[in-house]
Structures are given as C-alpha cells and as structure tokens.
Amino acid sequence: MVLDPPLSAPIIGRLTIIGVGLIGSSILRAAKARGLAGTLVAYDGAEAVRDRALALGLADLVAATPERAVRDADIVILCVPVGAMGAVAAAIAPHLKPDAIVSDVGSVKGAVVSALRAHLPANVHIVPGHPVAGTEYSGPDAGFAALFKNRWSILTPPEGTDPAAVQRLAALWTAMGANVETMTPEHHDLVLAITSHVPHLIAYNIVGTAADLEAVTQSEVIKYSAGGFRDFTRIAASDPTMWRDVFLNNREAVIEVLGRFTEDLIALQRAIRWAEGDKLFDLFTRTRAIRRSIIEIGQETAAPDFGRTHD
Ligand SMILES: NC(=O)c1ccc[n+]([C@@H]2O[C@H](COP(=O)([O-])OP(=O)(O)OC[C@H]3O[C@@H](n4cnc5c(N)ncnc54)[C@H](O)[C@@H]3O)[C@@H](O)[C@H]2O)c1
C-alpha cells in the first residue's frame, strides 16, 4: 500500500503531534511523505521516545516541552492514551495560538470531548477524531505512512464547531489517504464498542482463560495456536495502557454491548447443550455471509449490522 505523491504545496503551516507512538509517528510519516505541513513538530512525554523521534527524523522540531511544541501551531493532534488527554490539554492550553485547531486520535470520544472542553480555551477549535486503523504494536518505530490509507477517520466535532475547522482537519486526513466520516461522540462510542472495544475484551479474555487452564500449558498454547486462537493472541498483544484507558472511558457502551453479547453466548451454550444443530448452523451461515460481504466491498473495518435475533 503506497501513498499518493507529495502535494505541490503544504495545506497546513505548522502541525504539532503530541505523543509519538504508533499513531502519532504514522501521522508524522504520512505528513512528511506527502509534504502536508510547512513545519512538523513533535513532542512526547518520554525522553527516550523524543530521542528516537529525533533519530528517525520524524519531525522538523522535536520539542523538549509541550509548551514549546504547540507554540504557533495551526493544528495540534493529541496522540496519547485516552486517560492522558485531559492532562495534556491542561499543559498546552495557555500556549495555544487563537484559532488553532486541537484534535486527538483517541479510541473513545465522549470522555475525550469532555476532557478537552474542560481544559482548552474558548478561542481554539476542538475537533476530536479517531482513525479506525492500527496494529497491536506501539511506539515510534511501529508507525508507517500508509497506515490510514483507505481506512475510516471519524470526526466528532461538538455542536457549534466552526465548519471551516472541521473541513481543514478532514482535508488533512483525506490527504493521508483516509475516508472521513462525521458523527456524534455518543454514536461513535456505541459503534466502536461493538466493532473494536468488545472484540478486544473477548480476545484478552480467551487468551487469559487459555493461559489459566491447567491442561493448556504455555508451550501447548504456542504449539497449537496456528489457527483461530493465534488471531486472538495478536489482538490480545495490544498495548495494556491504551486498552485499560479505553475500557475505563467507554464503560456505559461497553457494558451495554457486553450484556447483549452475554445473552447471545448463553443462547449458543443452550443450543450446544440441547444439540440444536439448526440454530448453530443458521448463525454460522449468517456470520459467514457478513464476513464475505465485508471482503467484497473491500472494507474489512466496516461495522457490520449483525441483526442478531434473540430467542
Ligand atoms: N493502537 C491502535 O491501534 C490505535 C488506533 C487508533 C487510535 N488509537 C488511539 O491513539 C492513541 C495513541 O495510541 P498509540 O497506539 O499510538 O499508543 P503508543 O503507546 O504507541 O504511543 C503513545 C505515546 O504517548 C506518549 N504519552 C503518554 N502520556 C503522555 C503525556 N501525558 N504527554 C506526552 N506524551 C505522552 C507515550 O510516551 C507514547 O510514546 C490512543 O488514544 C489510542 O486510543 C490507537
């Protein structure tokens, strides 16, 4: 997957990325590859990450403080774990220029919107976002420029946000290859609970259960994990800080979806207990069709409408 060639002129003057991990470094790489900003600035709370960002040449300036990083920035994107968004917003708030756009890439939106609004001044534009693209790896070495190509980037601007600011951020994501969609934070959090958050919880749980089972020793887990279990271990290798913060900040939607999921699981358990093969066969046929339709439209990250019925 390759990005389009560089633009003839930048579309942003100064772009600042706070948090140079998988997502932050991917934005820097994509922006650099396509020449999207006049000046690229990076800051990370960890000195080792700042040193690595310098060594990798990810930005024109790797700032030593958040204050310095956001000075004169036209767009600032917070790429830190969801639980750190409020503290970062508080640290940069007094140093932002009027009319700057402040965005983020957090996997949860309602809690982040509240955290940003609580700390940022009224003279900046808050346009929260979430690129629905990632991997199980973290850190500045894990990023790559084409991460967002043909993936969704969801923007959740609070009511009353200047449409021109939303448009400028959308243009940045489009230039990085993403397809942009706008929705409310609440809708985002419910959709992502089913398509991303609960699937991760299921993966963490099944791998934990397997590891705890006496009969399945560590070596057997590895030895026989060529099939479906291996896919779960990939997801369950995702960053613990990031995912702790996701679940702590999207509790309501995750608990709602988990309730539905648990009911459906119990129904499957009953079908197995009573040897109701037709029920199992019907569900598996329906889910196979969903997978095939996702592949057909080339959108492996699209949210399927499961349309499950309860008995
Ligand atoms: N990993 C994914 O698949 C994925 C996909 C989409 C969105 N996201 C979201 O993107 C954000 C970043 O995730 P990531 O995978 O890039 O994480 P990461 O662990 O690779 O990088 C996060 C970086 O933030 C830095 N950081 C943490 N607290 C900080 C603070 N207070 N001030 C400055 N820097 C700080 C860390 O040192 C680290 O370098 C999260 O909010 C996550 O929910 C992740």
Ligand SMILES: O=C(O)C(=O)C[C@]1(C(=O)O)C=C[C@@H](O)C=C1
């Ligand atoms: O592909 C993966 O490894 C991911 O988990 C990426 C994934 C997802 O669930 O789709 C994870 C969290 C994000 O907020 C967005 C994307």
